[in-house]
Amino acid sequence: MSERIKHWPGKRLSSKELTGGKVTTTKTDPRVKYAWACGEAISRFLEELKNGKLIARKCNSCDQILFPPRMFCEDCFTPTNEWVYVKDTGTIETFSISYLDTDARRIKDPIYVGVLSVDGASEKQGIMHYFGGVTPKTIKIGMKVKAVWKPKKDREGAITDIRYWRPLRRGEK
Amino acid sequence: MKKNVAVVGIGNTAFRPKTDEYSWKELMYEAASRAYNDAGLNPRKEIDSFITCAEDYWEGFSIYDEFVPDQIGAALRSCCTVCGDGIQGLALAYMQIMSGAVDTVAVESHSKISDLLTYSDVLAFALDPIYNRPIGGHPHYLAGMEMRRFLRDSKCTEKDCARVVVKNKTNALKNPSSAYGTKLTTDDVKSSPEVFSPLRQLDVSNLVDGSIVMVLASAKRAKEICDNPVWITGIGWSSDTPWIENRDWGRAEYAEEASKMAYKMAGIKNPSSDIDFAEMDDKFSYKELQHIQAAKLCRKGEAGKRLRKGHYDFEGRLPVNVSGGSLGCGNLIEASGLHRAMEVALQLRGHAGRHQIKKVVKRGLALSWRSLPTATGGAVVMEV
Numbered sequence: 001m002s003e004r005i006k007h008w009p010g011k012r013l014s015s016k017e018l019t020g021g022k023v024t025t026t027k028t029d030p031r032v033k034y035a036w037a038c039g040e041a042i043s044r045f046l047e048e049l050k051n052g053k054l055i056a057r058k059c060n061s062c063d064q065i066l067f068p069p070r071m072f073c074e075d076c077f078t079p080t081n082e083w084v085y086v087k088d089t090g091t092i093e094t095f096s097i098s099y100l101d102t103d104a105r106r107i108k109d110p111i112y113v114g115v116l117s118v119d120g121a122s123e124k125q126g127i128m129h130y131f132g133g134v135t136p137k138t139i140k141i142g143m144k145v146k147a148v149w150k151p152k153k154d155r156e157g158a159i160t161d162i163r164y165w166r167p168l169r170r171g172e173k
Numbered sequence: 174m175k176k177n178v179a180v181v182g183i184g185n186t187a188f189r190p191k192t193d194e195y196s197w198k199e200l201m202y203e204a205a206s207r208a209y210n211d212a213g214l215n216p217r218k219e220i221d222s223f224i225t226c227a228e229d230y231w232e233g234f235s236i237y238d239e240f241v242p243d244q245i246g247a248a249l250r251s252c253c254t255v256c257g258d259g260i261q262g263l264a265l266a267y268m269q270i271m272s273g274a275v276d277t278v279a280v281e282s283h284s285k286i287s288d289l290l291t292y293s294d295v296l297a298f299a300l301d302p303i304y305n306r307p308i309g310g311h312p313h314y315l316a317g318m319e320m321r322r323f324l325r326d327s328k329c330t331e332k333d334c335a336r337v338v339v340k341n342k343t344n345a346l347k348n349p350s351s352a353y354g355t356k357l358t359t360d361d362v363k364s365s366p367e368v369f370s371p372l373r374q375l376d377v378s379n380l381v382d383g384s385i386v387m388v389l390a391s392a393k394r395a396k397e398i399c400d401n402p403v404w405i406t407g408i409g410w411s412s413d414t415p416w417i418e419n420r421d422w423g424r425a426e427y428a429e430e431a432s433k434m435a436y437k438m439a440g441i442k443n444p445s446s447d448i449d450f451a452e453m454d455d456k457f458s459y460k461e462l463q464h465i466q467a468a469k470l471c472r473k474g475e476a477g478k479r480l481r482k483g484h485y486d487f488e489g490r491l492p493v494n495v496s497g498g499s500l501g502c503g504n505l506i507e508a509s510g511l512h513r514a515m516e517v518a519l520q521l522r523g524h525a526g527r528h529q530i531k532k533v534v535k536r537g538l539a540l541s542w543r544s545l546p547t548a549t550g551g552a553v554v555m556e557v
Contacts, residue, residue, distance in 0.1 A: 028302055031294040034233035037287070039196030072202045074243035077209070077216050 041069045044083070046157035052149050056121050058082045067121035086120035088147035089168055093117055093126065097136055112139055116165060132164035144168035174556050175439070178270050179395035179402035180518045181277075182212025182388030188352045188503045188512075190287065192382040197232070197285040198244040201384045205245045205281060208386035213398060214277065216246030220388065221275035223247035226255045226262040226282035226507050230295045233288060245281050245386070258282075259385070259511025260541045260551025264408050266389045276394040282508035283384035292380065299546050305417065313377065315545050317369030319422050320459040324371065326423030327466060329477035331371055334458040335362035336480055338375050341455060341494050344487055345501025347528040352381045352503040362458075376458040381503025385511045387518065403518045406536075406556045407441065409434025413548030420548055425460075427550040428467035428540055435538070435552040444469045449534040450491060450520060452513035454542040454550070455498040464540050465493060468552065488531060495520070495528050510541025514553050521557045 013023065038046065041057065045068050048055040056065045057080035059073035065084055072079055095114025101107050112131035117124060131139060132148065145165035155161040184207025186192075186200055195203070209216050216223075225241045234240055238254035241247065255262045259282035266278035289295065296312045324330065336359055345354030357375070365375040395402040411430035413420055420426070432444070441447045451470060455461035462476040470491060471479050479485065485493035496502060496516040505512050517537035519525040536556045543549040 026302055028298075028306070030298045031291050032230065032233070032298070033290040034288050035290055036233065037191075037193045037196060037285075039194065039199045041199070042196055070243075071199055072206075072244065074246075074248045075217070077206075077246040 039071070041071045045069050049159070049161045050152075050155045050157050052088075052152065052155070052161075054086050054088055054118060054147075056084050056086045056118075056125070058084045064122040065120065065125060067118050067125040068127065084120070086118050088149075088162075089173070090116040090118040090126055090145055090165070092131065092139070092141055092143045092145060093124075094141060095131060095139060097139070110136070116145055127159065129159065129162060130164035131166070133166035138167075146172065174404060175406045176392050176404050178267050178405045179390055179392065179399065180387055180405065180555065181390045181395050181399040181402055182208045182214065182279075182386070183515055183518055184208030184211055185350060185385045185512075185515060186383050187350050188381040188383035188505065190352055190379065190381055190503070192285070192287060197283070197288065198240075200285060200382065201244040201281060201283055204283070204384035204386045205279070208279065208388050209246065212388040214388065216279065220246065220277045220279050221251060222266070222269055222278040223250060223252040224255060224262045224266055224278060224280045225252075226257055226259045226280070226511065228256050228507055230298065231284070231286060231289060231506055241281075245279060247279075251275065257507065258410075258541045258543045258549065258551050259508055260408070260514060260539065260553050261410050262511065263387070263389070263405070263514060263553055264410055264551065267405055267408050270389060270391050276391045278389045279386055280389065280511065281384065281386045282505075282511040283382075284380070284504075284506040284508050285382050286380045286506055287382050296545060301415070301417075305546075311369075312545055313372070314369045315417070316377070316457045317372045320372050320376075320457065322422035323459055323463050327462065327476065328474045329459070329462050331363065332359055333462060333477040333480055334376055335359040337455065337458040337461045338362045338500055340486060341461070341498040341500040343501075344495050344528060345497025347526075348497045348502060349526070350383070351497045351501050353379055354497055354501050372457060378456045378499035378504040381505060383503070383505050383508060383512075385505075385508050385515050387511065387515060401522050401557075403521045404556050405553060407435035407437070407439030407554035408552070409438070410551040411549070415548075417546060425463045425467040425542070425548075425550065427548045428464050428542065428552070429469075431550045431552040432468040432538070432540060435554050439554040439556070441554065444538070445471055445491070447536065448491065448538045448554075449532075449536050450495065450517075450530055451493050451538040451540065452496060452498070452516045453493055453538075453540045454509060454513065455494055455500050456504050456509065456542065456544050458500060460542065461493065461498065464542070468538060468540055470538075487528075492530055495525070495530055497528075504544070507543070509544070510539070510551050513539035513541055514555070517553070517555050521555055
């Protein structure tokens with residue numbers, strides 16, 4: 001409401017009235033299932049995750065190393081040329097601290113989500129992921145981080161094979 | 174002939190029931206690369222605008238347009254998605270050029286339908302939620318209903334529909350992109366199982382993956398870059414009422430309206446003699462005959478008679494679907510219309526290879542339908 005408008009005309013419906021048959025609604029539960037073919041680039045990337053490695057593709061026409069890997073370069077519109085391993089360390093480019101879960105319920109321990117650029121790949125080449133071992137006070141843009149991997153037996157070829165990225169320790173590579 | 178907008182580049186992947194070796198992006202990249210190479214244009218600098226025709230539920234992404242730019246060379250360029258058939262995408266490209274906003278446009282459409290595990294459920298989800306969806310079942314029964322009414326009203330027979338299947342699947346044997354070319358007899362079709370009576374299994378086209386890109390240019394630009402422009406001289410599109418109960422089941426009125434619009438623009442008075450050949454939507458066998466009738470490529474009630482006389486054969490008077498159509502090449506979902514249009518352009522260029530029509534062709538029609546449960550179609554007339 002505002003200074004001028006103190007109330008809207010009409011009657012506000014409660015959620016009980018909405019679900020209790022006072023309003024005519026119809027429900028539907030679509031059955032939509034997909035199994036995307038990952039193709040060349042994503043398949044290799046996911047396989048390498050099981051080995052605890054991050055792989056990229058190099059474009060020889062612009063010399064960029066693209067991560068995650070792609071079979072074509074979006075800048076040059078040419079096929080990329082070779083597979084290149086990159087490091088499991090990187091730099092935080094931006095982040096948010098999420099205090100709500102997917103149902104918009106307040107959570108006690110916030111989730112740190114952000115984009116990091118990966119060492120060994122070109123500028124702005126990286127991944128969106130979780131950060132851990134940080135607090136709202138200590139996490140910063142520009143912070144150096146390192147991947148914390150799941151144990152090998154638990155990896156399934158998904159980006160969550162990395163649990164989160166923690167701050168790089170002094171002297172660590 | 175109106176020389177305003179020309180097709181200057183064509184590219185496609187092969188059409189296959191499954192393409193596990195490619196992600197959907199890699200599939201689109203292949204078709205785009207071929208089209209830009211054919212046009213001799215660098216998409217990062219020399220193509221002004223990009224249009225993709227796709228629908229979220231087929232893709233399995235919401236807000237699918239955001240997943241498009243990179244694989245067609247459109248990152249940080251003018252790019253948008255048409256949630257519709259490929260010919261509707263061509264119509265938008267045509268208007269962008271005619272408005273003077275851009276000189277070159279790439280139109281992409283594809284099917285990666287093998288990624289969708291619940292095809293019939295998505296079809297059912299396209300039905301009216303209150304009045305139609307509770308009926309349940311596989312919505313292809315709508316095609317059975319339409320076929321029955323069309324056969325009654327049109328003097329066409331089930332055997333005529335079988336003839337369409339035989340013709341198109343035979344034609345597809347000459348098209349290296351096709352997936353379902355084969356030699357059949359009408360008896361084979363008529364003895365295939367009834368699926369949605371009177372529709373039989375072989376009356377229904379099979380789904381395929383594939384991508385198609387066409388590059389369009391203004392007259393000025395086309396003359397600079399292209400030795401063999403194919404001119405788009407007429408384009409139209411139309412939708413019937415969404416109330417399936419209110420449609421005229423014997424006719425494809427959307428196709429009547431769409432083709433009428435395209436003919437008017439192209440200045441065509443007598444389609445059955447002015448059009449040299451056509452690519453007509455044939456996702457179900459009877460649809461080809463219904464669409465021939467709707468686009469006035471024959472006199473009322475004569476589609477079956479002319480088919481029997483061989484008018485629509487490869488070497489007939491007005492060849493229809495020499496590419497093999499959807500029955501022979503496979504059903505490319507939203508890309509089917511762009512496939513029809515692409516085949517017309519290839520024929521007019523004389524680049525159709527083994528399925529090039531023997532006589533000289535100067536003017537062709539492509540007609541699309543968005544398939545069940547829609548009553549939406551597009552039409553495009555192209556000339557050289």
